Amino acid sequence: MDNGRQIKDMLYEQVARIGKAISSPKRLELIELLCQAEKAVETLAQEASISMKLASAHLRELRNARLVDTRREGKNIFYRLADKRVADFWVNVHSLAEDRLVELQEALHDLSLLPDELVPNDRESLMKAARKGEVVVLDVRPVDEYLTAHLPFARSIPLGELKHRLAELPKDRPIVAYCRGPYCLMAPDAVALLKDEGYSAHLLRDGVAEWARPSGN
Amino acid sequence: MDNGRQIKDMLYEQVARIGKAISSPKRLELIELLCQAEKAVETLAQEASISMKLASAHLRELRNARLVDTRREGKNIFYRLADKRVADFWVNVHSLAEDRLVELQEALHDLSLLPDELVPNDRESLMKAARKGEVVVLDVRPVDEYLTAHLPFARSIPLGELKHRLAELPKDRPIVAYCRGPYCLMAPDAVALLKDEGYSAHLLRDGVAEWARPSGN
DNA sequence: TAATTAGTCTAACAATCATTAGATTGTATG
DNA sequence: CATACAATCTAATGATTGTTAGACTAATTA
Numbered sequence: 001m002d003n004g005r006q007i008k009d010m011l012y013e014q015v016a017r018i019g020k021a022i023s024s025p026k027r028l029e030l031i032e033l034l035c036q037a038e039k040a041v042e043t044l045a046q047e048a049s050i051s052m053k054l055a056s057a058h059l060r061e062l063r064n065a066r067l068v069d070t071r072r073e074g075k076n077i078f079y080r081l082a083d084k085r086v087a088d089f090w091v092n093v094h095s096l097a098e099d100r101l102v103e104l105q106e107a108l109h110d111l112s113l114l115p116d117e118l119v120p121n122d123r124e125s126l127m128k129a130a131r132k133g134e135v136v137v138l139d140v141r142p143v144d145e146y147l148t149a150h151l152p153f154a155r156s157i158p159l160g161e162l163k164h165r166l167a168e169l170p171k172d173r174p175i176v177a178y179c180r181g182p183y184c185l186m187a188p189d190a191v192a193l194l195k196d197e198g199y200s201a202h203l204l205r206d207g208v209a210e211w212a213r214p215s216g217n
Numbered sequence: 218m219d220n221g222r223q224i225k226d227m228l229y230e231q232v233a234r235i236g237k238a239i240s241s242p243k244r245l246e247l248i249e250l251l252c253q254a255e256k257a258v259e260t261l262a263q264e265a266s267i268s269m270k271l272a273s274a275h276l277r278e279l280r281n282a283r284l285v286d287t288r289r290e291g292k293n294i295f296y297r298l299a300d301k302r303v304a305d306f307w308v309n310v311h312s313l314a315e316d317r318l319v320e321l322q323e324a325l326h327d328l329s330l331l332p333d334e335l336v337p338n339d340r341e342s343l344m345k346a347a348r349k350g351e352v353v354v355l356d357v358r359p360v361d362e363y364l365t366a367h368l369p370f371a372r373s374i375p376l377g378e379l380k381h382r383l384a385e386l387p388k389d390r391p392i393v394a395y396c397r398g399p400y401c402l403m404a405p406d407a408v409a410l411l412k413d414e415g416y417s418a419h420l421l422r423d424g425v426a427e428w429a430r431p432s433g434n
Numbered sequence: 435t436a437a438t439t440a441g442t443c444t445a446a447c448a449a450t451c452a453t454t455a456g457a458t459t460g461t462a463t464g
Numbered sequence: 465c466a467t468a469c470a471a472t473c474t475a476a477t478g479a480t481t482g483t484t485a486g487a488c489t490a491a492t493t494a
Contacts, residue, residue, distance in 0.1 A: 004402045005266050007328070011400045012242035014321040015314040022236035023231035024452080041280065041471060049222055054453060056472060061451095066317040075470050084316065089313050096306050097232040100283040100299065104231040110226070115438050183228045185221045241482080258441060273442060278481095292440050292491055404482060 007026040009048045021065035022093060026050060027058045029183075030079075033066060035087045035209040036141060036180050037148035038080035087209040092181070095210075108182060112203060123211070126176065126204075127152055136169060137204075149208045151178065159186045166197055174200045179203035222292075238282035238349060239310060244275045246400075251285060252304045253358060253397055253425040254365035255297035303424040311399070312427075329420060339424060340428075343393065343421075344369055353386060355394045356423075357407040366425045368395065376403045382412055391417045398424035 018150045022028055029048045033039060035063045039047075047053035059079055081087055098104055130153040136159045137154040139146045146156040157165050159179075169175055175194055179186035182205045194201035246265045250256060256264075262272035277298055279285045286299045298304055302336055314321055346352045347370040354371040356363045363373040374382050376396075386392060392411055396403035399422045411418035 004406075007324070008246070008400060008402065009242060011321065011324060014318050014324070015245055015311045015400075016242040017318060018310055018314045019239035019241070020237060020451095023233055023240040024236070026452095027231040028229045028232055028236065029225070049455080052471070057453075057469095062470080068321075072461085072471095076466095077471060085313055085316060089309065092306065092309055093235055094232050095457085096302055099302060101231050101234065102283075103245045105227065107224070107228060107231070107425060131400045182286055183225060183232075185225065189221075237481090243482095268484080269441070270485085273440095274483075277442085289491085292438095294441060 017065045018067070021067055023061055024055070024061075027062055028090070028093075029065065030055070030058055030062065031086065031090050032080070032181055032183065034079060034081050034208075035207070036145040037122040038071070038078045038086065040078055042076075044079065067087050088213055091181075091209050091213045098182075099129060111185075111188065112205070130154075130176075134173060135174060136175045138169070138175050138190070140177055140181075140186050141179050141184075147179075151208060151211055154178075159190050162190055162193060164166075166194075166199075169194070169199060171199055174202055176202045178204040178207060181210055234282045235284070238279055238284055241275065241278075244279055245272070245307070245310075247272070247275055247279065247304065248284065248298070248307050249398055249400065251298050251427075252307060252424070253362040255288070255295045257293040257295055261295075261296065266406075288306055305430055308398075308426050308430045315399075317327060328402075328405065329422070347371075347393075351390060353390055353392045355386070355392050355407065356396075357403050358396050358401075363399075366424065368428055371395075376407050378417070379407055379410060383411075386416060388416055391419055393421050394418045395421035395424060398422075398427055 022031070026048055029118040030044055033047050041055055041059065042052055042060070048202055050058075061066065062079075065068065067082055067086050068079050071078045071080065076118065098108065118152065126137075127136070130137045137151055139150050139154040139156045140159040140162065141156075142158050143156055146154070146158075150156065155168075177187040177190040177194070179190075185208065187203055191201040191203045233308055241247070244264060247261055250261055250264055258270055258272055258276065261276070262269040265272065267275075276285065279296075280287065284299055284303050285296050288295045288297065315325065343352070343354075347354045356367050356373045357376040357379065358369040358372055358373075359375050363371070363375075367373065371387075374385065394404040394407040394411070396407075401424065404420055408418040408420045
């Protein structure tokens, strides 16, 4: 049965291609960005703070692992997730990491300045309140990401425009801001800004990918 | 906001620790083995066909990623999964790989010599038939793995003993054999042996870890 | 106490991967 | 048709891993 060993080695090696694809921080960040919307290489490079060449190299790895696909439009090549399952997988990976790695737990805890309980924090009651208009769910990502997918009842004001568009938000109701997910810092920034301006602002850790999945586990 | 970049880099780097842990075929094989039962290093080394030193090194990586834990018992150090979620994660990873990687699909297809439809292939009807005794569900893994966890109604005959214990199996009812999962070749071997001996034998791809999860997706 | 067993730790080499620079390929624009 | 643009491909570098050998440790057995 030495033949069986060769077959097995081959099978695990194939699965490891997925593992290798997600073994680099920058590739994970690219996947999270692609969870929001399809994007051109240069956009991805800027949002992940790397050079276009490096982004291209990482995206190639992701494509070799069949996690992303491409589409050309004029001079641009747009990358997108190859499958909705890839978004679920990303959520599963980071949520496992949050479960297992104390360092990550601590870092996230430091970021979120204590989850304040003024706002419903389970999904159902948050949605109920949002439906009734008792809270404003605010999507602070770029508009194209909002247009690709957003949480139910969410309103779009990109972080960059928030300062000039404060008038659109009510001061008498709590505002719950979200962005790309727990590693994106746009919503925390938005919350800080809103609180400064006297709003009752709260942070929702989930993004659309997390929302589409059984909460946190 | 250059500060934000540093924080982000750190967060993704933490998640990438999980990715790195599963980026090696041998580590994946070790995880699958640990999905069956806790095991000593030497056992793991033998079952994965590697040296004890190499097994030790890989297990250390897994432990650094907090995916496994250890326990000393006399001269032996037993490794186990740190969390049930790790088993789910393994199933999720290999099932994603099976979805995305054509090479893996082809290899698995070649192995299973066409899924024959003589036996109920959805879980519910298989269990119904097993409960009534219409089919025999056969666990061909080592006994300790069977004792740790096994499918409902399953009977244990390890592959190595199967030839001498054929008398325990009925010839008038279909036998459905399973082992550690889709990459373990014990059940296929058992099925081949049983068919040779005139039994109506069928292969179940799932192992206990796969069974504990929403089927295949 | 010495020898054995089971496993880890350290150091070293080879193999792989990340990153960048330079040349190249398509596509659009003047 | 030439130029610019968006991105890839190739090649080269340095940094990480995988793997093995040899020394070491902790628990058991003689």
